[in-house]
Amino acid sequence: MLGGVAVFYVIAVIASFLGFGEVAFTAGIIAKVLFFVFLALFLLVDMERLRGVVRSMLLRDANDPTHWRIETTWQSHEALAAMRSAGKPRGVQIFEAAGASPSLRVFDYVRDLAPPKGR
Numbered sequence: 582m583l584g585g586v587a588v589f590y591v592i593a594v595i596a597s598f599l600g601f602g603e604v605a606f607t608a609g610i611i612a613k614v615l616f617f618v619f620l621a622l623f624l625l626v627d628m629e630r631l632r633g634v635v636r637s638m639l640l641r642d643a644n645d646p647t648h649w650r651i652e653t654t655w656q657s658h659e660a661l662a663a664m665r666s667a668g669k670p671r672g673v674q675i676f677e678a679a680g681a682s683p684s685l686r687v688f689d690y691v692r693d694l695a696p697p698k699g700r
Contacts, residue, residue: 610646617641617649620675633660654690661687 593612597605621639635654642648651672655661664670676683 613647616679620672623671623675633657633663658687 593605593608596602596608617639633656635656637651637653640650640652642650655664670685673683673685
């Protein structure tokens with residue numbers, strides 16, 4: 582899959598150099614989407630080794646397809662602290678390697694919200 586990312590990235594660079602803006606733009610978007618699909622699959626497989634993970638999701642902004650978020654729910658603050666003590670999380674390393682500047686935030690669970698009745 583990373584090979585596909587590289588191919589579309591090279592196509593984007595060459596098309597851009599030759600003045601084919603639409604082709605370059607499309608190839609760049611395809612490369613980004615493939616990269617984030619790879620990232621999601623990598624992280625989902627990697628989550629199995631992480632103790633304390635309840636669930637993890639890769640989310641894409643509906644209004645800005647270049648804006649992505651990984652949201653992970655942990656069993657406890659202790660489980661999160663144990664993962665962080667092992668060094669920089671892999672997800673952060675992958676985003677940084679791609680030139681992104683990820684931000685990390687910790688939220689406390691408050692409660693589940695029930696869906697409206699009748700749905």
